[in-house]
Amino acid sequence: MTEDLRSAATRVAQHAYAPHSGYHVGAALRSVSGHTYVGCNVENASFSVGSCAERAAISTAVAAEGHAFRMAAIAVVALNARGEPLPVTPCGACRQALVEFGDDAEVGFNGPGGLWQTVCAGELLPYRFILPDT
Ligand code: THU
Numbered sequence: 001m002t003e004d005l006r007s008a009a010t011r012v013a014q015h016a017y018a019p020h021s022g023y024h025v026g027a028a029l030r031s032v033s034g035h036t037y038v039g040c041n042v043e044n045a046s047f048s049v050g051s052c053a054e055r056a057a058i059s060t061a062v063a064a065e066g067h068a069f070r071m072a073a074i075a076v077v078a079l080n081a082r083g084e085p086l087p088v089t090p091c092g093a094c095r096q097a098l099v100e101f102g103d104d105a106e107v108g109f110n111g112p113g114g115l116w117q118t119v120c121a122g123e124l125l126p127y128r129f130i131l132p133d134t
Contacts, residue, residue, distance in 0.1 A: 005075040013079045016040040022081045025053035029074035037061040054094040071102035076109040095125040
């Protein structure tokens, strides 16, 4: 995981719209083709309408690269309202979205103990949903 992805995730977390949780999340991913895409969480007064940072970054990458998009690495950073780092691990729905585009992608985040760690996307979601041939 290159340091620039972590910095980009930290920067975009400062743009998060999170007035309801106070939990500002930024994600920065690198595509296999070498481009960087970012996303942040966007909350809503109707809570279920809100969206996660990781899937926002993936949507931007797909919009730019189309079907060819594959993910090499993604950094996820969470900040409180004072800009201080908080632990974050991608939510279940985001894990399913991550493996769709890069089973081997490197995923970096501040783990439950607050220490930066990187794992492979596939490790985050054993028994992920796979659509069988019909
Ligand atoms: N959130 C993310 O953006 N990514 C995750 O993987 C976990 C949760 C956001 C959603 C919501 O705006 C806030 O964090 C609190 O759940």
